[in-house]
Amino acid sequence: MTFAMPNLQPAAPEIFLLGAVSVLLIVDLFARRGSRFLTYVLAQLTLLVCAGITIATGTPETVHTFSGMFVDDPMADALKLMVYAAVSLLLVYSREYITVRGMYGGEFYSLALFAMMGMMVMISASHFLTLYLGLELLSLSLYSLVALQRDSKVAVEAAMKYFVLGALASGLLLYGMSMIYGATGSLEIAKMAEVIKSGHANQTVLVFGLVFIVAGLGFKLGAVPFHMWVPDVYHGAPTAMTLFIGSAPKLAAFAFIMRILVEGLEGLVKDWQGMLVILSVLSMAIGNITAIAQTNIKRMLAYSTISHMGFVLLGILSGGGNGYSSAMFYIVTYVMMTLGSFGMVMLLSREGFEAENIEDFKGLNQRSPWYAFMMLLIMFSLAGVPPMVGFYAKLSVLQAALHAGFLWLVVVAVILSLIGAFYYLRVVKLMYFDEPTSREPIAPQYDVGFFMSMNGLAMLVFGIVPQPLMGLCAWAIQKSI
C-alpha cells in the first residue's frame, strides 16, 4: 500500500495557526496572572503571520488537497484575509472590555483563535465532513466564549440558548447531509454536484435533504423563521462576544452557503431559490419592523443583523457571478459595520456600566463630537444612505436581483430598508438632537481610538472609492465558481 504525502501548501495557514495556538496556550500557562499583554501581542502576531502565509501561498487557481476534502481558491483566500482583519480588530476593541470584567484570561485568545480556525476550515472545505468539522470547531468555541463570564446569569443563559439551538441546527444540517449522501453516494462536493447534474439521483430524497440543509443554514445565519436565538444571544452575551458572534463568523457562513448550495447543489437551484426567497423576505420584514420597537441597542442591532442577512440571501438567490459577488460584497461591508457599531457600544461602556440602552447614546455629540461622527457614519452606512459604503452594498444586491427578474422582491426590499432607516436615524437623533444624561468623558485607549476612527472613516472612504473592494469580490467569485 502506497501512502502519498498530501500537498500541504494550500492548508499552510491552518497548519501554522494550529501550531501557534498550541504555543500560545503553553506560553499563557507561564505568563504572570494579570499580565496577559504578552498573550494579546502573540495572538495579534499570529494573525499577521497567517495573513502573510495566505498571501504568499495564494494562487489565482483552485487547488484541491487531502483527497479533495480541502480547497484553496481565490474566494477562500479573500475571505480568510477578511476574517483575519475582523478578528484582529475585535481583539483590539475587546481587550479593555474583558480586562475590566475579569475575562482577561488566556482562554479568551486561544478560544478566539480556535474559532477562527473553524471559520478557515469552513471557508476552505470541499467535503461535507470538513465543512461540518469546521462548523463545530467554530460553534463550540463560540459557546464557551459566551459562557466565559460565568458568574453572570444573563451570559450563561445566553450561552445555554446558543448551545441548544446551535446543536439543533447542526443536527438538522447533519440529517440533510446524510439524505444527500444517500441520494448521491458521495460526501465530496464536486462529485455530488456531478451526480445531481447527471440526473441519476433520486429527486425526492435530494429535495428532502435540501429542506433540512436550508433550515440548518437558516439557523446558523439567523434568518427568519430560524432567528429566535439571535436577539437573546446578542443581548445576553458580553458585548465583546456579541461582537465576535456578529462579525467574522458571518464571512464563514457565507462561504458555507456558497460551498453547499452553489458548488454542491447547483443542480437544485430552482428548489432552493424559492426557499431563500421566503427566508429573505421574512428576514427583511421581521428584522426591520421588530428593530423599531427595541430599546436595547444590542437587541436592535441583532434585529438589524437579521434584516441584513435577508439582503445577503437576496444576493445569493439572484444567482450567477453577479449575484454571488454582490452578496459577498454585502457581507464584507456588513462585517465592517458590525465591528464599528458594537465597537462603539464597548467604547461607551466603562467599569460597572454597560452602554446597552439606546438612550446611552444621548447627546454623544456634546460629549465627543468625533466619536459621535464615527457612529453617524456607521449608522447611515447601515441604513444604506450614500455616500457610505452600505449604499453600494445595497445597490449591488438590488441590481443583481433585478437582473435576475425579481422586480417585486426589489421593491419589497427597498420599502423595508426605508422602514429600517428609521431606527438607525433614531440613534443619530439621540446623539445629535438630545441633551446628554451623563457627562462622563470618553477617552478610549490610543489604539482603540485609532482603529475605531479608521473603522468609521472606512464607511466614507470605501463609499467614495468602492471599486477596489467591489472589484476584489467580483474577481474572487469569478475565479472560484
Added chain:
Amino acid sequence: MLVGFPLLSLVTWLPIAFGVAVLATGGDENAPNARKLALIGSVLGFVVALPLYAGFDLLASGMQFIEKAPWIERFNVNYHLGIDGISLLLILLNSFTTPLVVIAGWKVIQERVAQYMGAFLIMSGVINGVFAALDAILFYVFWEATLIPMFLIIGVWGGPNRVYAAVKFFLYTLLGSLLMLVAFIYLFHQSGGSFSILDYHKLPIPLPAQILIFLAFLAAFAVKVPMWPVHTWLPDAHVEAPTGGSVVLAAILLKLGGYGFLRFSLPITPDASHALSGFMIALSLIAIVYIGLVALVQADMKKLIAYSSVSHMGFVTLGFFIFNAYGVEGAMIQMISHGFISGALFLCVGVMYDRLHSRLIADYGGVVNKMPMFATFFMLFAMANSGLPGTSGFVGEFMVIMGAVKANFWYAFAAALTLIFGAAYTLWMYKRVVFGAVANAHVEELDDIGVREFLVLALLALAVLAMGVYPLPFTEALHTSVNELLAHVAQSKL
C-alpha cells in the same frame, strides 16, 4: 479660459473642503474663526462658479465643461460631470445663496457654530454636484448626500418640534429616492450596462415600462418639489428649521425636484410624460389653487411662506408639462426667482424672529413704526411674491401663463387665479404684521436691521429687481438647452 480645467469639480469640491476645514476648527471657543472661514469658503465658492457663466457657450447644444473619469468599473459608473443652461443657472443660484446663509447665521447661531457652518458649506458643494452629475449613480449619491446635513440642521438647530420635522423630512425624501434608484437599476440593465444619463436619453423603452419609470421618478421628484399631495413634510420642516435651513430648503432643495423632471422624467420617458401630462397638470393646478387657499388661513408666517412655496412650485410643474418653450423656460425662471424671493421672505421672518422669538402673525403689528428700513425690504419681497411686474416673480408666472394659454385656456385661467390668491395671502400677512399701530410692548422695543442684515437683504433685492427688469441674461442661458430638450421630448421613444 483654460481648456480642460476641471472647473465643475472645483465648484463642487471647494465648498466641501472648506466645510471640512470649518468642522475642524472644533468647539465654540473657536467660533469667530469658524464664521470667518465659512464666509471665505462660501464667497470663494460663488467666485469660482462665475467663470461657468462667463465661459458658457450660449449657442452650443449639449453639455459643456465635461469631465469624465472611470469611478466604479464593476458597474461601469463614471465620475461624469457637465452642465447645460438649466444646470448652470441652478448652480449659480446655489452658490449665490450660500454666503447669504452664512451671513444670516452669523450672530443668531451661538451653539456648535462650526458644525452649523460646516454643514451648510458641505451641503452647498453636494448640491452643485447634483446639478452637474451626468451619471445616474453619481447623481444619486449627491442627491441623497444632501439629506444628511439637512437632517442635522433641522434637528440640531431647529425649533421645538424639530425631531419630528427632521425625521419626517428624511424618511419622506428617502422613500421617493429609493424608488428612483430602482428605476436607475432597471435602466442600467435595459441599456446594456450603462449608468450614463445621456445614454438613457437615447434609450428606446416600451410604454408600460416608461410609465413605471416615470412613476418611480415622480415619487422622488414630486416629494422634493413638493407637489400636492406629498407636500406635507415641507411646512413642518420649514417651521422647525433655523432661518438658514429654511432659506436653503426653499431656495435650493426644492429646485432639485424641478431639475429632476427636466433632466430625467421628460427626456428619458417622453411618451409617458405626454400620456400622463393631464394628471401632472391636474396635480399642479390643485397645488396652485388649493394650497394658495390653505396659505390664506395660516397664522404662522413661516408656514404661510411654506405653503406659498408649494403653490409657486405648482407653477413650475405646470410649466414643464405643457411642453412648449414659454412654459418650460418660464418654469425655470420661476424656479430661480422663487429661489430669491422665498429665501428673502424667510430671511425677513428670521429677522423678526431673532428679535421677538415668535413667528405668529398675531404677535406683530405696526412693525413699520419701529423698523422702516426693514419694512421697505419686506414690502418689496412681498410684492415680488405676489407677482408684481418689475420684479422677478412676474416674469416666470407670466411666461408660464402664456404657455398655458397656448395649451388650454382653462389651465391658464386656473393658474392665473394664483395671482389673486398670492397677492391676497402675502399682502394680507404684510398688512397685519407691518402696518397699523404698534401692537404691543414687544414690538415697541424692536430696533431696525443692522448692517449685516441690510447687506443680505439688499443683495437679494437687487437680484429680484434685476431679474424683473432685465431677464434676458437668464432666458438667454436657458434658450438653447430648453429648445433642445423640447425637440427631444417631442420625439417618441417607443
